[in-house]
Amino acid sequence: MTGAETRAAERIESDEGARAALQRRVLAVVVAGQVLGGAGLAAGITVGALLAIEMLGSDDLAGVPTALFTLGSALTAFLIGGITQRHGRRLGIGIGFAAGGLGAVGVVVAAVVGSVALLFGSLFVYGAGTATNLQARYAGTDLALPGGRGTAISVALVATTVGVVAGPNLVVPLGRFATAVDLPPLSGPFLLAAAAYLGAGAVLFAFLRPDPFLVARQLDARVAVRAGTDPAERAAPALGAGVVVGATVMVLTQIAMVAIMTMTPVHMRAHGHGLGEVGLVIGIHVGAMYLPSLLTGALVDRVGRVPMAVAAGVTLLLAGVTAAWAPGDSLTLLIVALTLLGLGWNLGLIAGTALLIDGTVSENRAKVQGAVDVLIALGGAGGGALSGVVVAGAGFPVLALAGGLLAMLLVPALFRLRTVPGRG
Numbered sequence: 001m002t003g004a005e006t007r008a009a010e011r012i013e014s015d016e017g018a019r020a021a022l023q024r025r026v027l028a029v030v031v032a033g034q035v036l037g038g039a040g041l042a043a044g045i046t047v048g049a050l051l052a053i054e055m056l057g058s059d060d061l062a063g064v065p066t067a068l069f070t071l072g073s074a075l076t077a078f079l080i081g082g083i084t085q086r087h088g089r090r091l092g093i094g095i096g097f098a099a100g101g102l103g104a105v106g107v108v109v110a111a112v113v114g115s116v117a118l119l120f121g122s123l124f125v126y127g128a129g130t131a132t133n134l135q136a137r138y139a140g141t142d143l144a145l146p147g148g149r150g151t152a153i154s155v156a157l158v159a160t161t162v163g164v165v166a167g168p169n170l171v172v173p174l175g176r177f178a179t180a181v182d183l184p185p186l187s188g189p190f191l192l193a194a195a196a197y198l199g200a201g202a203v204l205f206a207f208l209r210p211d212p213f214l215v216a217r218q219l220d221a222r223v224a225v226r227a228g229t230d231p232a233e234r235a236a237p238a239l240g241a242g243v244v245v246g247a248t249v250m251v252l253t254q255i256a257m258v259a260i261m262t263m264t265p266v267h268m269r270a271h272g273h274g275l276g277e278v279g280l281v282i283g284i285h286v287g288a289m290y291l292p293s294l295l296t297g298a299l300v301d302r303v304g305r306v307p308m309a310v311a312a313g314v315t316l317l318l319a320g321v322t323a324a325w326a327p328g329d330s331l332t333l334l335i336v337a338l339t340l341l342g343l344g345w346n347l348g349l350i351a352g353t354a355l356l357i358d359g360t361v362s363e364n365r366a367k368v369q370g371a372v373d374v375l376i377a378l379g380g381a382g383g384g385a386l387s388g389v390v391v392a393g394a395g396f397p398v399l400a401l402a403g404g405l406l407a408m409l410l411v412p413a414l415f416r417l418r419t420v421p422g423r424g
Contacts, residue, residue, distance in 0.1 A: 004210040005088075009218040023143045026212045027152065030140045031159040033093070033204040037133040038163020039170075040100060040196030048123060051107070051186040055116055065123050070381035072103070072127020073134075074374045080135050081370015088211035089139045090204065092366070093132055097201030100129020104194035111187040126190075129197045131373060133160065136204070138369050141357050142212035147301055150308075150354045154297025157350070161290035163196065165283075217362035242359020246352045247372045248413045249309045253348030254376050255383035256316050256403040260323060260341055261285060262384045264334065267396040271328030281331070281338050288342025293350065296343075300351050305358070306414050309351040313408045316344035320404020324397035337400070344407065 011018040048065035076096055084092035106122025109115075137156040144152040174188030183191075264285075265278045300308045319340035326333030360368050383403075390399040 005214040005218055008210040008215045009222065012215070012219060013222065019143055022210070022212070022215070023152075026143060026208065027140050027155050029204060029207045030136060030156050032207075033097075033200045034133065034136055034156050034159035035162045036196045036200035036203065037097065037129065037136065038160040039166055040097075040104065040129050040163070040193040040200065041133050041160075042164045042166075047186050047189050051111060051184075051190075052119065054184075054186060055111065055114065055119060064120065066384065067381065068120060068123040069127040069130055070377050070384075072124040073131040074377040074381075076128040076131035077135060077370050077373035077377060079370070080132060081367045081373070084135075084213060084366035084370070085364070088214040089142070089366075090208045090211050093136055093139065093208070094201045094205030096128050096132030096135065097197045097204065100126055100132060101194045101196075101198035101201065103128060104190045104197060107190045108183065108187045108194065111184040111190075126193070129193070131377065132197075132201075134373055134376075135369070137353065138357070138366070139204075139208065139212060141353075142216040146358060149357055150297040150300030150305075150350055151294070152297070153300075153350050153353050154293035154295075157290050157293040157297075157346070161287070161293075164286055164290060213362070213366060220362040242355050243368060243372075245309075245410075245413050246305075246355030246357075246359060247375060249312065249348050249352035249355065249410045250372065251375050251379040252407055252410045253312055253316060253345050253352070254380045256320070256407040257289075257341055257345040257383075258380040259383035259387040259390075260320065260400050260403045261338070263387045263391050263396055263399055264323070264338060266388075266391065267328060268334065273329075273331065277331055281334055284335055285338035285342045288339045289345050290342075292343055292346050296347050297350050300347075300354050305351045305355045308347055309355070309414055310411055312344050312346075312348035312351060313410045314344075315340055315347060316407035317404040319344055320400045320402070320407070323400035324404075328396075348407075348410070 008018070008022060012022070048069070052065050076099065080092040080096045083095060103122050103124070103126030107119060107126060110119035110122055137153050140152040140156050141149045170189070170192060174192055175185035176188070178188030178191065179185050261282070264281065268278050268281065296308065319337050322333060322340060323337035326337060356369065356372060357365065387399055390402065
């Protein structure tokens with residue numbers, strides 16, 4: 001805790017307008033970091049599998065990059081949660097993005113020297129950027145009042161959209177740039193990823209001050225002192241229904257989304273769709289994951305966390321049914337299905353994140369957030385890995401329908417909150 005956080009807490013206690021002003025500053029910094037972070041995330045993942053195939057000379061291990069991203073992401077989410085809990089958002093997020101940037105540099109070096117071992121190790125480290133990009137959404141909520149947390153989460157997700165959409169569209173020019181400087185063409189996107197992740201880490205570390213998490217923790221401690229209680233004693237009961245249900249919502253929506261999304265390109269190619277059509281469907285899907293955030297975040301705040309989490313389950317079910325029912329050659333229906341899939345994920349992530357934040361206190365919040373993001377990463381990895389097995393054994397329609405039905409399991413979980421006061 002530094003003097004800056006102490007002074008900020010004192011100003012907020014004496015003037016509630018100071019809290020709103022600091023929150024606006026925090027969101028502006030988070031937006032800048034997320035635009036860069038999104039570019040680093042998308043540009044690298046777009047060609048990770050292709051680079052592995054090129055270096056290995058075979059597509060047998062084409063799925064390894066995704067697995068490595070995920071494992072690196074899971075480990076980093078856990079570490080960032082612990083670092084943030086002790087030292088604040090700036091250090092946790094700064095280290096995470098720096099690690100992702102160094103991993104991207106390692107991938108470029110591996111491509112130059114032709115080292116598969118270095119490539120796989122670097123991809124694992126590069127996954128740190130994925131976790132950090134997701135963790136950064138929490139930074140905007142530390143000082144948000146309960147009625148504005150959904151909107152704060154959505155601001156971070158919308159900012160990520162800019163980078164996520166721009167990154168893949170820069171693959172070709174980045175490949176040309178890499179060739180011009182005597183680097184392998186597929187290493188070009190990782191040059192962008194390195195610059196973007198390192199830039200995001202620098203922006204957040206330099207400007208996310210006073211640290212919003214440390215300010216919020218000090219404010220909570222002051223409230224506890226005035227009430228004659230120990231803030232640490234409030235941490236244990238906070239890990240109740242809100243945390244469990246919020247985590248359940250996010251994990252189930254992640255599994256359903258990743259499973260269906262992963263196999264959609266394979267399903268489309270098997271039915272004669274070209275790469276351009278596959279790119280269109282996935283591009284619209286990614287847009288639906290992030291672009292509706294400002295609207296869905298406001299709905300989570302105004303309508304309530306539970307109703308919007310239910311809406312997420314229903315939307316994902318509709319996505320699964322549509323994908324299962326759509327003829328394989330129907331581009332229009334596949335677009336509808338993948339749009340619903342992205343929207344359902346968006347609703348589930350924002351509602352689940354808000355539930356998680358509501359169910360924690362500053363004495364345990366960052367650590368719990370990191371642990372839950374580990375489950376999200378592993379759930380997505382499991383969904384992606386099992387999706388191919390299901391399609392091979394039963395077909396894409398069965399996978400799509402199973403994914404939608406799985407998402408609906410979050411509805412029974414939400415009944416746990418019906419008897420918890422104040423959980424809307």
